[in-house]
Amino acid sequence: MINLDAAVLRQAIQGDEEAFTRIVETYQRPVFNLCYRMLGQAQEAEDAAQETFWRAYQHLRRYDQQRPFATWLLSIAAHYCIDQQRKRRLPTLALELMPDEDAPDPAPNPERVFAQLEEKGQLQSLLARLGPQDRAAIILRYWYEFSEDEIAKTLQLTVSAVKSRLHRARKELALSWESQSTASLAERRKNESPAL
Amino acid sequence: MSHQPFETWLLEDRRSLSEEEQQNLQQHLERCSDCRRLEAKWQEVRLEMRAAPMVAPRPGFSRRFQAGMAERRVREQRRQAWRVFIAFGSSAAAVFAGFMIYAFFFSTTAEWVQSVVTLLSTTVGAAETTRSLVSTWMQFTPFSLNLTVWITVGVTFCFLVLLWVFAIWRTSLVGVINK
Numbered sequence: 001m002i003n004l005d006a007a008v009l010r011q012a013i014q015g016d017e018e019a020f021t022r023i024v025e026t027y028q029r030p031v032f033n034l035c036y037r038m039l040g041q042a043q044e045a046e047d048a049a050q051e052t053f054w055r056a057y058q059h060l061r062r063y064d065q066q067r068p069f070a071t072w073l074l075s076i077a078a079h080y081c082i083d084q085q086r087k088r089r090l091p092t093l094a095l096e097l098m099p100d101e102d103a104p105d106p107a108p109n110p111e112r113v114f115a116q117l118e119e120k121g122q123l124q125s126l127l128a129r130l131g132p133q134d135r136a137a138i139i140l141r142y143w144y145e146f147s148e149d150e151i152a153k154t155l156q157l158t159v160s161a162v163k164s165r166l167h168r169a170r171k172e173l174a175l176s177w178e179s180q181s182t183a184s185l186a187e188r189r190k191n192e193s194p195a196l
Numbered sequence: 197m198s199h200q201p202f203e204t205w206l207l208e209d210r211r212s213l214s215e216e217e218q219q220n221l222q223q224h225l226e227r228c229s230d231c232r233r234l235e236a237k238w239q240e241v242r243l244e245m246r247a248a249p250m251v252a253p254r255p256g257f258s259r260r261f262q263a264g265m266a267e268r269r270v271r272e273q274r275r276q277a278w279r280v281f282i283a284f285g286s287s288a289a290a291v292f293a294g295f296m297i298y299a300f301f302f303s304t305t306a307e308w309v310q311s312v313v314t315l316l317s318t319t320v321g322a323a324e325t326t327r328s329l330v331s332t333w334m335q336f337t338p339f340s341l342n343l344t345v346w347i348t349v350g351v352t353f354c355f356l357v358l359l360w361v362f363a364i365w366r367t368s369l370v371g372v373i374n375k
Binding site: 021024025028029030032033036037042045046049050053054057122123126138142143167170171173174175177178181 | 208248257
């Protein structure tokens with residue numbers, strides 16, 4: 001996880017808006033990624049990330065400096081996304097609104113782009129099958145390399161609750177992946193040309 | 197066949213298992229096709245997640261945040277101003293309602309009428325006393341001093357009224373700036 005300059009953080013806490021803008025620039029990607037993985041739509045993720053930074057800005061004085069700043073910020077994002085998920089119940093996925101990737105391919109290859117989109121879509125639809133808190137735990141574990149203890153602090157759960165959520169989520173993901181790949185294989189066979 | 201604790205183990209980080217546990221898990225996987233399949237699928241998902249990159253927002257995120265922040269700040273200030281008005285209004289209403297309830301339960305109609313008459317006569321008496329004080333003052337002081345005093349009182353009153361109107365306008369339109 002990116003480390004923020006302590007002086008910038010201190011300035012932001014003292015009300016320096018320029019310093020806070022630097023915080024936004026530093027953490028926009030991890031916050032947006034968490035929101036995107038949680039909500040599955042780029043526009044919703046953008047709104048959630050903006051809301052996260054606004055909440056952080058409002059409550060910056062309450063931030064405990066003993067705690068890593070990234071954990072605090074991601075905790076705000078995770079809680080906001082969990083609330084959004086609970087409000088809307090049915091997750092949706094818009095493939096046409098996929099955001100930019102880390103390393104864009106210099107040579108455009110339509111087949112490859114489509115395959116990537118499909119893979120991302122599959123991954124997002126797998127995540128969408130999980131409950132909001134289970135999903136948040138999985139995202140923090142596999143995209144941010146958080147330990148169980150860090151996940152517990154971020155999501156305000158006990159370590160044993162995190163362990164059981166991770167176990168349940170991993171099993172659910174494996175089973176969903178199996179059914180998804182079976183369905184995808186059957187679909188491919190159906191569409192194959194008999195001449196080939 | 198019992199899948200526990202093997203199912204738990206295979207979904208966890210293998211490095212957290214002891215050597216004996218790893219051997220037991222391996223033996224169980226050789227015998228149990230369900231656990232073998234689950235393990236294979238979990239490893240595929242895990243690799244997919246590890247390979248999935250961190251997605252970035254559209255360019256200009258912090259610029260959009262700054263623009264949004266200005267709007268949110270204005271909204272928040274207005275909301276705060278409304279909260280202040282509502283708090284004052286409801287406190288005044290609560291005091292008035294409390295007074296009315298107290299009067300309703302602890303006074304008779306005759307006492308109400310008596311109180312109103314007493315209040316009116318006191319007010320009229322006070323106004324009369326003020327008028328006689330002012331006329332006495334005007335009789336015994338020179339005209340220039342009177343004029344100065346009246347102008348000062350009038351200007352102060354107008355200034356206070358303007359200040360009050362400005363405060364109401366600013367609070368309702370711009371809100372309270374909380375720095």
